[in-house]
Amino acid sequence: MYYTNEAHTIDTDQNACRHEIELKERTAMETALITEYRxxxxxxxxxGHIAVVDDTGALAAWAGDPSHLAFTRSSAKPLQLIPSIMAGVHTHYGLTEQELAVMVSSHRGEPEHQAVLAALMMKLGVEEERLVCAPSYPLDRRSRDQLLLNGAGMRRLYHNCSGKHLGMLAxxxxxxxxxxxxxxxSHPxxxxxxxxxxxxxxxxxxxISVGIDGCGLPVFALPLQSLAAAYVKLACPDLISDPGMKAAVQVITSAMTRHPYMVGGRNRLDTLLMEDDNIIAKGGxxxxxxFGLKKERLGIVLKVLDGSEEEWAWITESILEQLGSGSRPMLEKLRQTYTRKLLNDGGQQVGHVETVFTLQR
Known part of the structure; x- marks a missing residue:
């Protein structure tokens, strides 16, 4: 028994050393994306890291390590809905495109989202208590404050992943x-x-490594380049060989681009990008x-290593500029909505932001 424990200790120490070496190697490959000045x-x-993949599945451009292993989090939601659409959920229940869009959303619980979710839950005949996502208040501050003023409590329906859960139960x-x-x-x-x-x-x-997401559902870890390859197919379903899967993706992405507000909400980057029908986008x-670009036939994934999403828009704008993609109106909308000026609470400019990466080809 003593020798077994000693061997286990040695194995554990070796594993720890190996993981430490791997972490150092991965950290060495990261690249600066955004610098903030005050x-x-x-x-x-x-x-962080960036991977850009073309319609052959080949790496077209990158920054840092395009093979960096990362969890998809909510960026996988359009992919997670595919089996349900292939099974015919949308036709069986007579779902609207708004209802489909909220199934792939990380909604903010704004009144528009609440209305669609309530109608969807009633149409599906699903009891709210069946959702494994935790009761919460909306992520949108105005919506949350209004509920608090009205004395309303937390609900599972307000959770930003509730649409995905409703779709899976259906x-x-x-x-x-x-x-x-x-x-x-292990569920089928x-x-x-x-x-x-x-x-x-x-x-x-x-x-594909499988973990558990914040909402309680499985979440997937895969190389950024592989996730970008999936987003090329979301943007360009003609690349999908399976007819049923291709048709399902067309249904999902059509709903997303026709109703981008349902996917995110007010001032959300994926919502703003999908106001341009050339783009399919989802954050996590x-x-x-x-995001995927239809005309350019590219899939793009970025990962900010400190977990922040505040920098997404600046990085995305720079990626589009460096690739020579993105319409002028879209680029201008990004600049106006996500200013590079850093403001204090009183609206005074106290600093600025710079993008500092160059895509390699």
Whole structure:
């Protein structure tokens, strides 16, 4: 018994050393993306990685390490809906495009979102208590404050992932899968999702690491380049060989681009980008943001390593400029909405932001 414990200790120490070496190697490959200045002094430096993939699946441009392993978080939501659409959820329940868009959303719980979600829940016949996402208040401050003024409590429906959960429960009902435990990675619906993730990203299921997301559902870790490959297919469904999957992606992305407000909300980057029908976009928690360009046939993923999303718009604007993509109106809208001036609480400019990366080809 003593020798077994000693061996285990040695193995543990070796694993720790190996992980430390891997972390140092990965950190060495990161690149500075954004620098924030206050009074001419660097106050913050945000580093990370970028991967740009073309319609052949090849790496077209990058910054840092395009093979960096990252969790998809909510950027996977359009991919997670594919099996449910392939099963016919949208036709069986007569779903509107707004209802489909909220199923892939990280909504802010604004009144428009609340109305669509309530109608969707009633149409699906799903009890709110079945959702495994935790009761919460809306992420949108105005909406939350109004609910508090009215004396309303937290609800699962206000959780920013509630649309995804409603869609999965509806799919379970339609496919006669158990609704209990729908969040378990071994559940048949989650296995369908994992297979869709693998197919869209060009990986095998064994190459995808599975964890648990903040809302309780499975979340996937894969190389940025592979996630970008999936976003090329979202932007260009003609690249998908499976007819059922191709049709499902067309349904999902059409709903997203026709109703971008449902996907995010007021002043959200993915919503703003999809006001241009050339772009399909979805952000995720902890600094990951993905978008696909239809005309250019490119998939782009960026990861801010400190987990911040405040820098997404500046990085995205620079990526579009460096690639020679993005319409002039869209670039101008990005500049106006996400100013590079840093303002204090009184609106006084106290600093500025600079993008400091150059895409490699």
């Amino acid at each position: 009074a001419g002094v660097v106050e913050c430096l945000h580093s 799919s379970c009902s339609l496919q006669q899968f158990p609704m209990e435990g729908y969040e378990d990675p 619906l989650q296995q369908q999702v994992l297979n869709s993730m693998a197919s869209m990203s060009g990986l095998t299921v064994e190459q 928690f902890k600094g990951i943001f993905c």
